[in-house]
Amino acid sequence: DAKTTQPTSMDCAEGRAANLPCNHSTISGNEYVYWYRQIHSQGPQYIIHGLKNNETNEMASLIITEDRKSSTLILPHATLRDTAVYYCIVRVDPDYKLSFGAGTTVTVRA
Amino acid sequence: DSGVTQTPKHLITATGQRVTLRCSPRSGDLSVYWYQQSLDQGLQFLIQYYNGEERAKGNILERFSAQQFPDLHSELNLSSLELGDSALYFCASSVERRSPLHFGNGTRLTVT
Numbered sequence: 001d002a003k004t005t006q007p008t009s010m011d012c013a014e015g016r017a018a019n020l021p022c023n024h025s026t027i028s029g030n031e032y033v034y035w036y037r038q039i040h041s042q043g044p045q046y047i048i049h050g051l052k053n054n055e056t057n058e059m060a061s062l063i064i065t066e067d068r069k070s071s072t073l074i075l076p077h078a079t080l081r082d083t084a085v086y087y088c089i090v091r092v093d094p095d096y097k098l099s100f101g102a103g104t105t106v107t108v109r110a
Numbered sequence: 111d112s113g114v115t116q117t118p119k120h121l122i123t124a125t126g127q128r129v130t131l132r133c134s135p136r137s138g139d140l141s142v143y144w145y146q147q148s149l150d151q152g153l154q155f156l157i158q159y160y161n162g163e164e165r166a167k168g169n170i171l172e173r174f175s176a177q178q179f180p181d182l183h184s185e186l187n188l189s190s191l192e193l194g195d196s197a198l199y200f201c202a203s204s205v206e207r208r209s210p211l212h213f214g215n216g217t218r219l220t221v222t
Binding site for chain 2 (some may be wrong): 038043045046049065102
């Protein structure tokens with residue numbers, strides 16, 4: 001799997017948008033970008049994934065640069081419940097497994 | 111609720127013992143994955159099954175084994191337990207390739 005680089009931690013104000021960057025400069029053409037989060041020892045929760053187009057769902061938006069070497073996860077209106085470790089993962093097709101890195105610890109403050 | 115059920119939630123046992131962790135995937139999901147998360151190692155992929163067959167293997171110790179049954183539930187067997195095996199063990203399932211994985215809430219294993 002292509003390696004990803006994320007900031008170790010970041011803070012965000014409640015109600016504001018949280019923009020989480022991820023660098024994946026060695027990504028290949030058939031590799032998808034996945035985002036998961038883990039809230040305090042619960043099971044990781046799927047957020048969103050994409051290949052090259054921007055994606056949006058009820059939880060977040062995923063912006064992938066045109067060269068696909070980086071992406072940004074956007075939580076539009078962060079709440080205290082969004083405090084978690086966020087993992088950016090590049091997943092090879094047809095390799096099925098997800099390889100988790102250290103992720104970004106996001107703290108949403110009131 | 112992800113729809114993936116793991117039992118038991120907590121397990122405390124002694125070194126040298128053997129335990130079995132159980133996972134019921136989401137309805138319709140054919141793939142099951144096992145991950146280990148210890149304090150100093152992060153989430154480590156152990157093994158994956160697809161429709162009863164082993165599909166991929168990660169950093170799984172020889173003392174550990176897994177299987178997926180015809181009803182698609184899976185079991186992870188850990189034997190000759192050591193203190194270092196204390197960790198959260200997560201199961202995940204997915205429908206098919208490229209599909210997102212959905213994780214259960216894990217089994218917390220404590221080896222004393």
